[in-house]
Amino acid sequence: DKTGTITQNKLSIIACQPLTGYTAEQLLDAAGLAADQEHPDAIDQAVLNYAAEIKHPLDFSKRQQFTPFDFATKRTEAVITTTDHRQMRVIKGAVPTILALYAKQHPADTAPASAAIQQLATANAKKGYRSLAVASVVDSQMALVGVLAIADPPRADSASMLARLKNLGIKPMMITGDSVPIARDVAEQVGIGTKILPAKALKAGTAADKIQLIHESDGFANVFPDDKYQIVKLLQEDGHLVGMTGDGVNDAPALKQAELGTAVSSASDVAKASASIILTHPGLHDIIAAITTSRQTYQRMLTWVINKITKVIEIIILFTLGFFWLKVSLVSLLGMSLLVFANDFATMSIATDNVQSTAGPNQWRLGPLTAASGVLGLWFALVDLVIVWLGLNQFHLNLPVLQTAVLIGLVFNSQFRLLIVRERSHFWTSWPSRTLLAVNLFTIVIFALLALTGWLMPAISSPLLVTILLLTLAATIVLDFLKVAVFRWLKIA
Template structure:
């Protein structure tokens, strides 16, 4: 058999459509196209035109360095996502050597026998040999309507089973399938992240500030008769300093590190921006079954109807079940019947119709000797209608269902029919799904993080109230039917006011997500079935639980690999830590840009000359911007409330700190001119000013990384080492006169370091605490990244 498999594998290969990878040369070439690259290239051209060849080579080196850094980070991020997605490979139920097993879909070969059910991707082209299903073929044909398939029909790879289950034989795999010849397997819409908006907002603030100051400098220069072309390289460099060159790289590195950290916590991130979305999430809609509860139903009290016994209820309920589908209710009936030895080989299930949310029941045709009969199992209301119970009987049985529900039990009805006669009610069976031991603590922790938890369940309201109260969600439960009757403008308010929704169909979840988003909420949604996919796509944080179907996993941005929902705490905490790190970068960038621009322009207005060269300014920008990417590893504490980008607030704090550093820088410039005898136009003054700006920028990172006083937390080892390395490099450039700098005495460098350190750690730290928002209550020590 193994030799046959090897022969088939050699002939047909694996069942996969290889993704066409982009040309890395073209990707690298794109790094020389865009606003930042254009500014650098214009500077190179102007410097060449003005015969400043040292500046040409310096800027060219920085342009190439920037391209290499950007290309490398994107390449590493793409590899990280690809590695994570391999963990989400589609599995299939496969019959080999007479045994049903679960294998990766890529291992399928023509001739294999597979089984598909509602919620599965069809993994290859399969010819049906048993059963019937309905398919969503929108990914193949663009048609949204479901298509019925029966024995003899072909299920095309890439379509989705929306109803029923069936067995079939694989006919074509991989690129030979109809699907492989048309489109890629995964075609999932992804919501837009907040990153582009954040970068755009920061850039607009910086350009507005710097553009105003440069316009003033240019006007003064023209009035003094200076040649505009000679001013342009430095003016362009100052303008370049306003562009957050490394912010995109910081986002990428931060999210890649966060995603890799989450893998160890049982969370797979299928979209790098998911931690950013999780940081802002303020409402989490969760399923009851299998998420807040154990999803391990057991049969409790059995209430038979007249003419039937308790054993009849269990036996017929088990016969209306399918063990292969691993449905919790089906398994509970089968386990109860087997425990009492009520099943044997004389009962043969000829056909089986799995649970349908529309009919709310399962059906099976059973043969027992020469007799054939129908068995049904499902919600009491559904079977009461099918059995034609009168009003009095319906009310009596419904009272029993309600009484069980108040005790937290879910009641299933069982019925049977022979020939053309209408079904007869056999009885009721009460099932109980106990809350998970960690659910109450989980709900409390989510609430402590400012995330409102809304429980959604298809169960009746009494059961929903009992479970929601037990796990700490709350007992205010509204019916889904009441939501549909409400004014659309009031639905969000109703959801905010209540703790959950009962009687929810899977398709209702999408409407609930939309309503909450209309109320300005950032929504998380858990799901596991094919009908949950629209809601998972719509939610900012779509969460597929461990038992989710392939469709749900494909639509979600977060996939949990452990039972329950406790793992969802990690993306929230890690995302908020990432948010704090990026906030630090933006605040430092704003303050530092104010310092550089105001100092250079102000010194020009006072001295009539630019105190630093274009090449030195470019080197300063890249030394400080890219070393700050290591902020992605910094030790921070997560905030107790959902993250909200407040660029205006950051700009206010950054402007205050930046103006303070500017005044302090002019004080140091005065000391240099007066006591170090630096000439207004000397090369040594340019070196002195380079060191001044460099150490103010680096020390300010230590200050702004902590909302409270800088000593309240220590930076990460990576951040500390890179900042120290940057300081040593700047000191070496100034002391030994490298890269075109004029060497200055070490005593002057020590004076610069001492002055900037005192101003940063004393004056600016006190100023930051005074103008920034209050520090949040400390959480537990963050995990190492």
């Protein structure tokens, strides 16, 4: 949405355009004294703000009389005393109003000044500015003083926010009820682009034609609330996730339909009620925070899912093969309970992990995700089977001690696994959170002590424990390279 979202929804004077024979100060003086300084409307406020901004004092003590805006006359008027103590009437209003008044008073000789005002107004309209005409009357002689160009300028942070959105792989578009020139001017100023089409371009053709038109454009002007909704809907039907930002009642249907409906802080209650996010600070920068935070959350969820699938596949393969091979359960019942404990603490600490949001949008692709996790699970199951084989053939263990060895192997695997599945690239690319690392080390130490002392489980020898530790550690480091290759191949990021 443009007005009130990308722009401030506040009129500002963009330029003072006096006719020949007048200065910008005289023009501003006339316009300012013809403004209501006590109960200013939007245009009066824009004039007063501009005078304050350029530190041009308006001397209201020179004003004898003021006639506020009236829909019948469509202008404001004041009578002021000039520096040479003459009475002067100053008038401001829309260009057609002032020109009609001027033509009435000067039927003979209106052409040059009128044409000059008209020219300025036309040039302003092309740039997307509205024009306010100012005239003065001295001794019943009316004169045109000049034009003030008015616009609703973009918020200070709009351009930088939109640039950052583009860097996050999001295509910004502008949809507005305003005219095409105004829309194009604002869109260009904030870096959206200049390909703004009138909404009626979307009235004809098939859905595919409309989608193509939307993709080729940077936005639409002259839209009705229903058009905003339709554009969001069309993009969604084409498989896009759509964010919509707005402030007005007219934005509400589109805000509700979009996946990320965002109401700015100054939005109307209806817009806020329809949005999924309400910004509490003025401006748009919080949208960036919402996007990067949700992408970080996605990364933690992705780690959890990969870890979960990998773990399940490891256990299923190990227990199934182990059962058919040795006809026994490779982990005791108590061991299984302890394993759940060991895994849960580490899994919960994923929520605290340091993560990087991706440069582009995220999407759940369960097929590739399961396939990649399957490869990792298979590898861990192989490591577990090697431990079983070593336990039987090198360390000549009986079943209860073998169960301890397998349990310790599973615990070490699950702790090391978390350190590699939390990073889509090599595990050394980023540090895990302190909590995750602490829980990880704590679990390894506790289970090593349990296994060595024989508390809650039959003890194993320290050479066997060291063998399991080194084997699982080495296997995890080797797996990290396989992981990077598989993740790249299946595009898991």
